[in-house]
Amino acid sequence: MKKTILGFAVLGVYGIYSIGVRHQHPTIAPPSSLQGTKLNSTLAKTSSSAGGSGSSGSSAPPSKPKGIYRDGTYTGSVANAYYGNVQTAVTIRGGRIVDVKFLQYPNSHSTSVYINEQAMPYLKQETIQAQNSNVQIITGATFTSEAFIQSLQSALAKA
Amino acid sequence: MRQTEIIMGMPITIEIIDKVPRAIVADLFSFFRGVDRRFSPYKDDSELAKINQGLPQAKWSKEMKQVMRLSEQTKQITHGYFDINRGGKLDPSGLVKGWSIAQAAQRLKRRGLENFYIDAGGDIQAEGHAAKGEVWSVGIRNPFKIDEIVKVLNISGKGVATSGAYIRGEHVYDPLNNYASPQGVASITVISNDIFDADRFATAAYAMGRQGINLIRQLPGFEAYQINSDGKAIYTPGFEAYVA
Numbered sequence: 001m002k003k004t005i006l007g008f009a010v011l012g013v014y015g016i017y018s019i020g021v022r023h024q025h026p027t028i029a030p031p032s033s034l035q036g037t038k039l040n041s042t043l044a045k046t047s048s049s050a051g052g053s054g055s056s057g058s059s060a061p062p063s064k065p066k067g068i069y070r071d072g073t074y075t076g077s078v079a080n081a082y083y084g085n086v087q088t089a090v091t092i093r094g095g096r097i098v099d100v101k102f103l104q105y106p107n108s109h110s111t112s113v114y115i116n117e118q119a120m121p122y123l124k125q126e127t128i129q130a131q132n133s134n135v136q137i138i139t140g141a142t143f144t145s146e147a148f149i150q151s152l153q154s155a156l157a158k159a
Numbered sequence: 160m161r162q163t164e165i166i167m168g169m170p171i172t173i174e175i176i177d178k179v180p181r182a183i184v185a186d187l188f189s190f191f192r193g194v195d196r197r198f199s200p201y202k203d204d205s206e207l208a209k210i211n212q213g214l215p216q217a218k219w220s221k222e223m224k225q226v227m228r229l230s231e232q233t234k235q236i237t238h239g240y241f242d243i244n245r246g247g248k249l250d251p252s253g254l255v256k257g258w259s260i261a262q263a264a265q266r267l268k269r270r271g272l273e274n275f276y277i278d279a280g281g282d283i284q285a286e287g288h289a290a291k292g293e294v295w296s297v298g299i300r301n302p303f304k305i306d307e308i309v310k311v312l313n314i315s316g317k318g319v320a321t322s323g324a325y326i327r328g329e330h331v332y333d334p335l336n337n338y339a340s341p342q343g344v345a346s347i348t349v350i351s352n353d354i355f356d357a358d359r360f361a362t363a364a365y366a367m368g369r370q371g372i373n374l375i376r377q378l379p380g381f382e383a384y385q386i387n388s389d390g391k392a393i394y395t396p397g398f399e400a401y402v403a
Contacts (some may be wrong), residue, residue: 122395
């Protein structure tokens with residue numbers, strides 16, 4: 001019941017909101033490859049966690065230690081990232097991952113409208129700063145990275 | 160008692176301060192495994208997969224009908240920014256996580272439990288207090304540095320969800336612009352009474368790009384902390400009340 005009331009409230013508020021905002025829906029082009037150096041640690045972490053109960057769905061994650069992949073370029077499965085599909089191709093040279101490319105990345109609704117400071121007098125701004133990390137629970141994004149890792153794992157399973 | 164299992168490809172942690180039999184926690188994990196079996200877009204024999212292969216609506220489970228109804232409702236509220244239809248296939252993953260956490264929390268409340276949290280892949284419902292009577296402390300992960308916390312929140316009786324971009328090294332990969340963009344959004348964290356609402360609106364807000372915080376600001380009872388890919392955060396005024 002509370003949820004229904006909230007739902008209607010939200011609908012009303014959103015209606016008002018949408019009158020004031022112009023939505024644009026540009027299509028985005030496929031990305032170039034990602035550059036970075038932290039891939040191995042990311043993979044190691046993922047392999048151990050995804051191997052936990054084996055209930056994550058797609059093919060089993062590779063359990064090979066790094067450095068034993070066969071050279072070549074391997075294309076991963078298409079994984080769903082909610083915003084759209086993610087597909088990766090991984091290039092192995094000298095037994096190591098040297099590149100990961102996105103063959104598909106989500107096209108999604110997006111907007112290039114800048115926040116109009118005048119229209120939003122109540123928002124505040126700050127530069128993010130590291131805090132004492134002594135917390136009980138951590139909130140953070142997982143969605144797209146899961147799909148990325150899933151596609152990457154299936155690519156590596158072929159290597 | 161605290162326990163973690165990997166289900167739906169993500170760690171799910173349940174901590175209950177009140178003394179409870181182990182079976183209660185086991186029961187919750189089996190609930191999450193059931194959700195995975197029913198709603199997984201990756202399992203060929205899930206109910207969702209069967210629906211995408213043409214299972215008629217009359218044969219859908221009660222849970223599936225509810226999730227589909229909520230998905231449609233969310234799509235309308237968000238003017239299509241939340242949409243489970245992808246190339247003719249339905250995938251309500253963007254809502255199922257929050258929905259299942261909310262369901263699990265309800266199960267504990269129905270048993271009279273007041274002090275616990277449920278965390279599924281960084282989306283959280285936290286109730287009552289932690290072990291020493293303090294409210295739960297929830298850290299917002301730095302989307303630029305995975306092992307760093309940029310905000311510590313005091314949370315009790317609330318849901319907290321974060322939606323964001325893929326993180327790699329120092330770069331945020333922005334799906335809206337396809338590159339590490341100074342104009343994009345790295346993550347948006349939403350606080351609401353209920354994790355179901357926090358999760359679905361965090362998802363929709365993130366899909367809107369920098370305007371996302373604008374959506375949350377106008378939802379009564381919701382607060383948000385949006386980290387843009389230039390390292391600047393924008394937040395709703397009521398958010399400060401939760402900052403430790």
